């Protein structure tokens with residue numbers, strides 16, 4: 001990030017709802033720019049930058065955490081009724097804050113099954129799974145919230161501590177062959193970096209409200225697993241055919257195999273000029289492995 005970018009962020013205060021895998025990573029990247037960042041968790045944490053927010057609890061976060069907040073990012077999934085947990089409990093509070101920007105992490109599941117075809121933000125949402133229908137309802141709530149919202153549609157997220165390596169180490173990896181099935185993915189470092197890049201452009205006339213953040217190379221899961229074993233110097237076990245694996249998968253795991261799409265990043269990477277840190281899984285996995293080796 002260039003100096004002018006760093007300077008333009010230093011006086012900002014971010015609240016990130018949902019300090020899980022992505023929320024925590026994004027918070028750390030924003031802190032590197034000198035900003036104050038608070039993250040929520042459903043349980044009390046030791047860190048002084050963490051506060052408690054649980055949409056199912058009647059207790060709301062303490063008033064003072066909102067003082068001076070300029071930016072809000074929500075990384076919390078929809079509730080069972082398709083309501084957004086943050087808007088449900090804090091919509092009025094957020095409206096009173098005079099925020100410069102509000103971000104929302106959504107999923108590319110809202111596009112549904114495209115039978116392997118590419119999808120862009122211009123394609124209509126056509127969710128297949130109930131959870132993706134709920135997600136689309138949340139996107140709509142944010143768009144209707146009268147907050148300065150920007151929505152990021154994400155495919156499978158991986159990164160340090162959450163990659164095929166961990167599944168291999170924990171011996172819970174399922175190696176499944178389903179011809180012509182592809183998945184799109186994104187390294188968490190690119191979610192953070194793309195958001196920061198886009199934040200510098202919020203006043204551009206080319207501002208976009210819904211943006212896919214995906215890498216350049218959708219591919220089969222088995223290709224990624226094969227490469228992971230190769231990087232570890234291990235022999236990959238024989239894959240199972242999908243028809244056989246079907247009986248072993250949980251309903252939620254199975255539902256991911258019912259959708260086959262290639263998520264386009266053309267808007268982000270061509271039209272808006274963002275340069276991916278990890279253009280494909282090979283680069284992303286290599287960086288995950290380097291972090292594992294350092295530990």
Ligand SMILES: NC(=O)c1ccc[n+]([C@@H]2O[C@H](COP(=O)([O-])OP(=O)(O)OC[C@H]3O[C@@H](n4cnc5c(N)ncnc54)[C@H](OP(=O)(O)O)[C@@H]3O)[C@@H](O)[C@H]2O)c1
Pocket residue numbers: 017018019020021022023040041042043053054055056075076077078085105106107108154155156157158
């Ligand atoms: N994982 C993927 O591959 C993927 C792909 C596309 C989109 N997404 C979406 O992108 C977002 C971030 O993903 P992630 O994998 O980084 O998420 P994650 O690690 O599962 O973290 C989710 C966060 O939401 C919080 N949360 C959940 N329910 C809540 C509630 N009722 N009230 C308050 N907080 C609640 C969790 O709190 P605790 O910290 O207390 O658990 C956690 O901090 C999510 O909306 C996810 O659905 C994920």
